[in-house]
Amino acid sequence: MNETVSSLGNTGSAQANHWKKLLGDGLWHNNPATVQLLGLCPLLAVSNTTINGLSLGIATAFTVLLSNILVSATKRFLVPEIRIPTYVIIISGIVTIVGLLMNAFAHDMYLRLGIFIPLIITNCAILARAEAFASRNPVFESAIDGIATGAGFAAVLIALGAIRELIGHGTLLADAHLLFGTSPLPPLIDLGEHYRGLLIAILPPGAFVLFGLLLVLKNLCTQEKDRQ
């Protein structure tokens, strides 16, 4: 019965069961952010520093992994007519738990990410994986797909965060202690006090422009590969 559910953004590559291909899809060929262009709101809003991007990346990856596993494990109870509300219950449950855990164990980071933690629920990349993959594939493969999708999304968040932080603040990996709970560490790269920073990079318009440039780069790479 599950095979007959309508397909939503399902592609040939998503049905592949070889885990290497799954990883390649999530990270590159079918990356949720740069290819499917899903979940862009948190992506653009939170990627103003590397550590913010990394933190939201981890939280999102954890959510998509758990949601894929749970949807796949319970797929024989899923009724096609009510599958979307069921996914929403599962995903929002996971996100709430992630939020509570972050609040308890990474409190400063929780305060910095603010509204974007509960908003993980609305990240359609997660719902898309539940619908297109987890609801029609075994648990193990769904878990691999969850890791691949989550890592792919996190990679884009980190990359964009690093670019924006470097241009906007002149630092890289500043405030790492907010996530790792250690004593304050110096940034990996610091262009120093005299670097004033290009403010546009950390403001929302800069996020759009830089993400556009990132897409150009990605598409150029893909084209180059196709030509070979």
Added chain:
Amino acid sequence: MDSSKLLLSHKHGIVLACFALVTTLVLATTQCATSNRIQRNEELRIQNTLTEILPPQIYDLPLQQNAVEFLDLTANKNRTCYIATLDGRFSGVVITATAADGYSGDIEMLVGIMADGTVSGVRVTKHSETPGLGDAIELQRSDWIKGFDGKNLTTPVESRWTVKKQQGEFDQFTGATITPRAVVKEVKNTLLFFESVKPQLLNYE
């Protein structure tokens, strides 16, 4: 609706209810397991800010235990005062303050004031000013907020309680005048409020 369809929709309802029930149970468990730690985190955060802006040696009871609401008649809103006492005598206070005329949204602050009316420290606890410009009011970004330490209503004189651009005492930031001006104004208002409630604070047991 024929009976088989009705039966089917009942079944759907039950399945959905089961999912909701299991999720609720898991959520409730997590909530119970983390609530103590979350509460401790929040208390610790407030306490850290309080000790930063009011020297710990001037009080012998935890400030959070002496939190009292007072009505600010000028702004017509309540302010929370964390009252510091030493040997039962009033020694200082931390007052919540909100600057509403920042560049974007409210700027929430805590202002520490010693019994003699001198500012012992100011911290911004919540704001949504422009990153890279207005956010220099955060201690993490710059030391500007420490410029209030040791100031009171007579030093500088009242007319100089604003930014340098308006012949005041306090620095503005390159490209941002509105944010620091709003903070300076609100710190001054808080000092005025302090003077108005001082009699009540002195009698506080």
